[in-house]
Amino acid sequence: MWKRVEKAYSSLKMRVDFKPQIGLVLGSGLGAVAEQIESVYSVPFENIQGMPTSTVQGHSGRFVFGYINRVPVVVMQGRVHYYEGYTPQEAVLPIRLMIRMGVKALILTNASGGIREDLDTGDLMMITDHISLVPSPLIGKNDPSYGDRFPDMSEAYDPALRETARAAAKKVGLDLKEGVYIQFPGPNFETPAEVRMARAMGADAVGMSTAIETIAAVHMGIKVLGLSFISNKACGLGNGKLSHLDVQKESRAVIGKMSELIREIVVLASNK
Numbered sequence: 001m002w003k004r005v006e007k008a009y010s011s012l013k014m015r016v017d018f019k020p021q022i023g024l025v026l027g028s029g030l031g032a033v034a035e036q037i038e039s040v041y042s043v044p045f046e047n048i049q050g051m052p053t054s055t056v057q058g059h060s061g062r063f064v065f066g067y068i069n070r071v072p073v074v075v076m077q078g079r080v081h082y083y084e085g086y087t088p089q090e091a092v093l094p095i096r097l098m099i100r101m102g103v104k105a106l107i108l109t110n111a112s113g114g115i116r117e118d119l120d121t122g123d124l125m126m127i128t129d130h131i132s133l134v135p136s137p138l139i140g141k142n143d144p145s146y147g148d149r150f151p152d153m154s155e156a157y158d159p160a161l162r163e164t165a166r167a168a169a170k171k172v173g174l175d176l177k178e179g180v181y182i183q184f185p186g187p188n189f190e191t192p193a194e195v196r197m198a199r200a201m202g203a204d205a206v207g208m209s210t211a212i213e214t215i216a217a218v219h220m221g222i223k224v225l226g227l228s229f230i231s232n233k234a235c236g237l238g239n240g241k242l243s244h245l246d247v248q249k250e251s252r253a254v255i256g257k258m259s260e261l262i263r264e265i266v267v268l269a270s271n272k
């Protein structure tokens with residue numbers, strides 16, 4: 001796996017001469033946030049050797065290198081999920097790649113189902129901690145040049161970045177909620193019984209990504225900020241059935257708000 005990361009890195013490095021400071025991963029339906037970026041290079045995943053490619057509708061699968069307010073960034077448009085049949089190790093390869101390119105902080109966004117009562121469709125929740133029901137992406141041989149065998153996870157979502165996000169939310173006039181994210185393997189949505197279990201475990205929002213990406217980033221010593229867009233009430237808590245189409249439709253409405261928030265976070269974080 002480590003060889004594969006390095007191979008992908010060499011192949012990407014050949015195509016772009018750019019050192020991003022912040023990496024941004026855009027979740028389901030949130031791809032349009034990338035329109036914020038003064039784009040310099042765009043590299044489709046299929047042009048990178050050894051790169052797993054995204055197969056989900058609504059995920060286009062490319063890295064966009066450019067600037068947000070003069071801060072060099074890389075945006076991953078269309079993430080790779082465990083449920084697509086990739087191993088957790090493969091699913092986090094793009095995260096490791098962005099870190100190899102130079103990013104020091106990662107902003108991970110996703111769409112998720114609200115479990116906690118006050119988390120309604122259209123809300124934004126900052127992730128304070130996570131629970132993962134997916135095997136760790138660190139399983140297997142460790143390469144100590146990447147990180148520790150047993151990384152500490154006590155502050156996986158960086159407290160200083162969280163403070164920055166709170167300040168940014170205040171500035172753009174957004175009610176940023178906070179809570180614990182749980183990653184289910186997917187691709188099926190959860191059953192009502194599973195959602196009750198997740199709630200009993202202490203989870204506030206449920207999705208199918210992010211936690212394993214955070215683990216890989218923490219392994220490599222990189223700061224993470226997680227933002228969940230609540231696209232629906234979790235199964236059994238809202239009205240009717242869930243569909244991916246609804247997830248995408250709901251996210252279109254919040255793109256503007258989310259873009260503004262992210263721009264402000266990037267500006268504030270880069271000044272630190």
Ligand code: HPA
Nearest residue numbers: 111112113206207208234
């Ligand atoms: N469950 C899991 N993943 C999701 C959901 C959900 O309710 N909504 C958006 N992504």
